Structures are given as C-alpha cells and as structure tokens.
Amino acid sequence: MNQIDKKSxxxxxxxxxxxxxxxxxQGMEAVKIDHLARSLGVAKTGFYWHFKNRSALLDAMLDFWxxxxxxVISGNQQIASLxxxxxxxAISEMVDANRLTEYDLAIAHWARYxxxxxxxxxEAYSVRMEFVSRAFRELGFRGEELEMRTRLFVCYHSNAAQxxxxxxxxxxxxxxxxRNRLMIQELTKS
Amino acid sequence: MNQIDKKSxxxxxxxxxxxxxxxxxQGMEAVKIDHLARSLGVAKTGFYWHFKNRSALLDAMLDFWxxxxxxVISGNQQIASLxxxxxxxAISEMVDANRLTEYDLAIAHWARYxxxxxxxxxEAYSVRMEFVSRAFRELGFRGEELEMRTRLFVCYHSNAAQxxxxxxxxxxxxxxxxRNRLMIQELTKS
DNA sequence: GTTATACTGTACTGTGCAGTACAGTACAGT
DNA sequence: ACTGTACTGTACTGCACAGTACAGTATAAC
Numbered sequence: 001m002n003q004i005d006k007k008s009x010x011x012x013x014x015x016x017x018x019x020x021x022x023x024x025x026q027g028m029e030a031v032k033i034d035h036l037a038r039s040l041g042v043a044k045t046g047f048y049w050h051f052k053n054r055s056a057l058l059d060a061m062l063d064f065w066x067x068x069x070x071x072v073i074s075g076n077q078q079i080a081s082l083x084x085x086x087x088x089x090a091i092s093e094m095v096d097a098n099r100l101t102e103y104d105l106a107i108a109h110w111a112r113y114x115x116x117x118x119x120x121x122x123e124a125y126s127v128r129m130e131f132v133s134r135a136f137r138e139l140g141f142r143g144e145e146l147e148m149r150t151r152l153f154v155c156y157h158s159n160a161a162q163x164x165x166x167x168x169x170x171x172x173x174x175x176x177x178x179r180n181r182l183m184i185q186e187l188t189k190s
Numbered sequence: 191m192n193q194i195d196k197k198s199x200x201x202x203x204x205x206x207x208x209x210x211x212x213x214x215x216q217g218m219e220a221v222k223i224d225h226l227a228r229s230l231g232v233a234k235t236g237f238y239w240h241f242k243n244r245s246a247l248l249d250a251m252l253d254f255w256x257x258x259x260x261x262v263i264s265g266n267q268q269i270a271s272l273x274x275x276x277x278x279x280a281i282s283e284m285v286d287a288n289r290l291t292e293y294d295l296a297i298a299h300w301a302r303y304x305x306x307x308x309x310x311x312x313e314a315y316s317v318r319m320e321f322v323s324r325a326f327r328e329l330g331f332r333g334e335e336l337e338m339r340t341r342l343f344v345c346y347h348s349n350a351a352q353x354x355x356x357x358x359x360x361x362x363x364x365x366x367x368x369r370n371r372l373m374i375q376e377l378t379k380s
Numbered sequence: 381g382t383t384a385t386a387c388t389g390t391a392c393t394g395t396g397c398a399g400t401a402c403a404g405t406a407c408a409g410t
Numbered sequence: 411a412c413t414g415t416a417c418t419g420t421a422c423t424g425c426a427c428a429g430t431a432c433a434g435t436a437t438a439a440c
Contacts, residue, residue: 029217032398044398105298109299181377181378233389
C-alpha cells in the first residue's frame, strides 16, 4: 500500500476539504454535517469520529485558512528576495493566478458574528498590510502617503477577484501593469 | 391621529427594517422570523399578515437595497453637476460619511448562492462602474487606463469601510485627498 | 353599534439538522 | 488467527425554525 491512495475511506482531511469547498461557494452557515456526508457518499456518523462536533470542524477550517495564507505570503523566500517594486508586482500576479482570496468573502462575513473568525481575519489583514507597507517603505514612501498606498494596494488585491471575476485575460495583465505603475509612482505636487 | 405615530402596532416597515438590521450584522441566513418577532416584542404570527413567507421578506430586503442605492448614487443632482474630479471626491466623501456600503458584504455573500441577489449586486456594481468611468473619461483617460482607474476606485470604495473600520478621523480625510490625487493623475512614462 | 381592516397571541404540525447509541466491518500490525 | 484502530450504517432523540389554524382585540368608517 503506497502513500498516495492510502485512504480509500473518508478521512479527516476529506471532511475538512468538503467543508472548505462549501465555505467558498455557500458560506459557513451552509456547512451542514449531513450535507457533507451526502456529498462524500457516506453516513454522517463518521464525521464524529474525526471531529468532536460541528464547531470543531469550523475551527479547523479557520485554522487551515490562517496557516495556508500566512505560509504563501510571508513564507515565500523567492518573493522576499526581490526588490520592492518587483515584490509588489509578484504579489499582484500571484493573487491573480492562484485563488488566494477565494475564502476572503466567506471569512469576512463569518467574522461579523464570530469572534474567533474576526481575530483570524484581522491577523491576516495585518500580515498583508505589514508586508505591503514594508515594500512601499523601501520605495521611499512615508507617513500618510505610505498608509494610503498600502491600504489601496491591500484593499484592491483582497477584493478585486470577488468583484470582477476570476478570468485573467491578456488585457487584465496589461491593466495590472498599469495599476502597479500608478501605485508606485510619486505624487505630483498639488 | 397624526402621521408620525400612526402605527403603534408592528407594521410591514418595522419587520423590513428589523430584517435589514440583522442582514448587516449577521447576514441573511440569520434572518429568522421568530427572532425578528422576539426583537420586536411580538409573536411571529403577525409577520405572515405582511409577508407571504420568509422568502418574500428577503425579496423585499433586496428590493430596498437596490432602490436605496441607485437613488443615492445616480439620483443626486448636486453631484452630477460637479466637474469630474470634484465628483469623484464627493463620492469618496459620501461613502466615508454615510454608510453606503454597509450592506455590501452581506449581499455579496448572499449573491454566492442566490441568483436574484447576484443579479441585483451585479446591477449595483454596474451602476457604480458606469458613474465612475464617466468621470475618469471626462478627465481624459481612455482604454485600459480608464478601466484600471475605474476598477481601482470602485473596488476601494466598495470595500474599504469593511476592511479598515468605520471611524473617519482627520488623518483619514487627509489620506483620502492624497488617494484621490493619485488616482486622477497622469501616469509617468515607463 | 355593526362591520371591515389590521393586527394580536396561543398552540399546533412538519422538517431539517446536530448529536448519540450501538452494532458491524476492513485493514494493519503483531 | 487475534486485536486495535479507523472507520461504516441504521436508528434514534432533541431542538430550532417555517408555516398554519384559529380565536381574540383595537381602531376607523359607516
């Protein structure tokens, strides 16, 4: 028995992944144990072998998102070694190419009435702001102008995919170049 | 009996408003008839005098949002008569001052699994894009650059309040001025 | 004072879903 | 072959909530 198809039965990860899938498409309120069970083709009892209760799954989903995100953004050595402008460009590209903000809408909504979700979301936003702010700082921006650019960059990249769709055409790429050029350039006086 | 306290009992509007309040704070899934009834201090039966069922309330909420929004943005004559740069500035200010995007997160989330909500949200985004695009067009921007600025402006203003909080300090106002200055200035070559 | 309208509350049914009890089974290690 | 781990299904309880039945009440119009 090899590493790959080790589990023919429904593992903890399968439940977690099913939960995450529903989270993206319908939000956390739609994560129902028996629906997940049906979509996995098994009875729901097995769920309770892996998780104490529904809440434990939700915690695990939040944990997953937290870890997954911070890993990609701050744990990427190639990006960290780039000069600041290229670093910002690389983030733009990654957010477009991968679906890094796929869960954001659902989590932001969840955070409205769940303290732990709010904490995790806040933390994620802080990490993004920190990272982007450092790049703009290295480009020479300070004070309110630094804050302005950081917010603009983070806000756009955190939400654009949700608003303008997933497809990334050649035109979208040229627009991205223009956008980043605008964001890093000096303000003309008054 | 005067116009003002015409209704000492719970009117249709009161149910609608209660629903909208919950929509903002907890999302549409949390709009439960008996919860609304409890918060209004009455039994839930009266609800079914005003609305056929829960779904009818949800429709009414969506309708309300649609009408409320388009009225404020495109039906404002003072703003329409301003020159383009001042018009954009005025939108920025209004979005900051009033809570124009209060419902956006909940509706965007709702739109993930409800066709009608998706339609209404799409329409609202289109109205915003149209309006902003016209202003940038009058400022001389064209093609991909026009698209880039429009997306950036609309995306920021639709989401910033949700991400960075509601408070608008003097510092935030200065940042807003800088941001708008950046958005309307020409791109330097290469 | 009668009647229509606009509600009100009590009390019910039905459904969807969380969670549990319990008995069975497939497989891996010994 | 034996045993523990990791599941599986059937069958339940209990609760939250949508929606209904029905009878009562306050007000306004006639």
